[in-house]
Amino acid sequence: MQLKLIDIKKVLILGSGTLGLRIGLQAAISGFNSTLYDINETAFAPAQKIQDTILKNLVEKKLISPEDAAAAKSRITFTTDPVKAAADADFVSESVLENLEVKKKVWAQFAKLCPPHTVFTTNTSYLMPSLFAAETGRPERFCAFHFHDVFIANVVDIMPHPGTSPWVVDLLMELGRKLNQTPVFVKKESPGYIFNAMLVALIGAAGALVTYDIASIEDVDRSWMGNFKMERGPFGILDLIGLETVWHVTHSLPDAKSKKFADLLKTYVDAGKLGVKTGEGFYTYPNPRFQEINFITGAV
Numbered sequence: 005m006q007l008k009l010i011d012i013k014k015v016l017i018l019g020s021g022t023l024g025l026r027i028g029l030q031a032a033i034s035g036f037n038s039t040l041y042d043i044n045e046t047a048f049a050p051a052q053k054i055q056d057t058i059l060k061n062l063v064e065k066k067l068i069s070p071e072d073a074a075a076a077k078s079r080i081t082f083t084t085d086p087v088k089a090a091a092d093a094d095f096v097s098e099s100v101l102e103n104l105e106v107k108k109k110v111w112a113q114f115a116k117l118c119p120p121h122t123v124f125t126t127n128t129s130y131l132m133p134s135l136f137a138a139e140t141g142r143p144e145r146f147c148a149f150h151f152h153d154v155f156i157a158n159v160v161d162i163m164p165h166p167g168t169s170p171w172v173v174d175l176l177m178e179l180g181r182k183l184n185q186t187p188v189f190v191k192k193e194s195p196g197y198i199f200n201a202m203l204v205a206l207i208g209a210a211g212a213l214v215t216y217d218i219a220s221i222e223d224v225d226r227s228w229m230g231n232f233k234m235e236r237g238p239f240g241i242l243d244l245i246g247l248e249t250v251w252h253v254t255h256s257l258p259d260a261k262s263k264k265f266a267d268l269l270k271t272y273v274d275a276g277k278l279g280v281k282t283g284e285g286f287y288t289y290p291n292p293r294f295q296e297i298n299f300i301t302g303a304v
């Protein structure tokens with residue numbers, strides 16, 4: 005059975021971390037019943053707090069009404085029970101750890117639990133979906149559906165693997181728009197989709213400037229922000245993404261520059277400094293130095 009947008013009632017998000025909580029929230033705002041599953045129950049309270057903050061901001065900016073925000077919240081369920089999570093799921097978006105073995109394990113688990121009609125998608129940043137398509141048990145219904153930040157950067161990559169059925173791509177184009185994203189189509193498997201392929205080159209260059217002691221973290225960001233009139237530079241962007249996720253990606257790249265940068269990132273990860281979500285990364289939050297009025301000029 006080919007699924008149509010109208011058939012999707014329940015959306016299941018695997019992993020309620022940085023991205024999962026946002027995709028789950030947007031799904032609820034778009035009118036779906038949204039279930040967030042995680043193995044770690046302690047992830048739920050911080051996820052709910054961030055969702056509440058996002059909803060509050062959307063209401064303040066008059067992007068949604070207080071009634072719609074409350075209705076969206078009432079459509080969200082959190083659970084650590086995989087059977088309950090999978091029951092009646094029409095669509096799955098996976099946002100667990102960026103680790104191939106973990107993703108394979110999770111998909112093998114949910115392949116057995118979800119109904120046969122369910123469409124499966126992964127939000128992986130750099131892994132190729134074909135690496136774990138077999139574990140889904142339904143490779144023809146499986147595709148990469150990759151979000152960026154969901155609310156601020158609302159672009160979603162749709163990247164099939166060679167076995168994805170074309171109707172799944174059509175469905176995801178429609179679903180992407182329904183989720184208030186701009187869908188972009190990646191014609192064949194390629195690391196980093198579209199935006200991340202460009203971003204990784206920038207981050208790699210920024211990392212090398214610091215690890216080879218050519219420039220300071222602040223001057224790298226200052227240069228980028230001053231030239232492009234951007235709100236944040238490469239290191240501010242990394243704090244937003246989350247340094248653990250960035251470490252997983254950088255660590256897996258084969259070249260010496262990336263390995264050297266991964267070593268630096270590891271010192272932050274080991275110290276629990278994961279970026280915005282822990283209150284500290286390359287900068288401290290909620291008031292990072294790069295947001296100060298004199299940051300770009302460097303005046304003290």
Ligand SMILES: NC(=O)c1ccc[n+]([C@@H]2O[C@H](COP(=O)([O-])OP(=O)(O)OC[C@H]3O[C@@H](n4cnc5c(N)ncnc54)[C@H](O)[C@@H]3O)[C@@H](O)[C@H]2O)c1
Nearest residue numbers: 019020021022023042043044047099100101102128129245
């Ligand atoms: N952070 C970003 O900006 C970003 C952007 C696009 C895509 N992604 C991708 O999304 C995925 C998640 O990234 P994130 O930044 O949200 O990570 P995160 O570390 O914030 O969250 C991952 C969550 O997965 C959970 N988890 C781990 N193992 C699990 C399992 N076996 N079953 C269920 N849950 C499990 C963890 O408890 C955690 O809550 C990764 O593949 C990442 O590459 C991240």
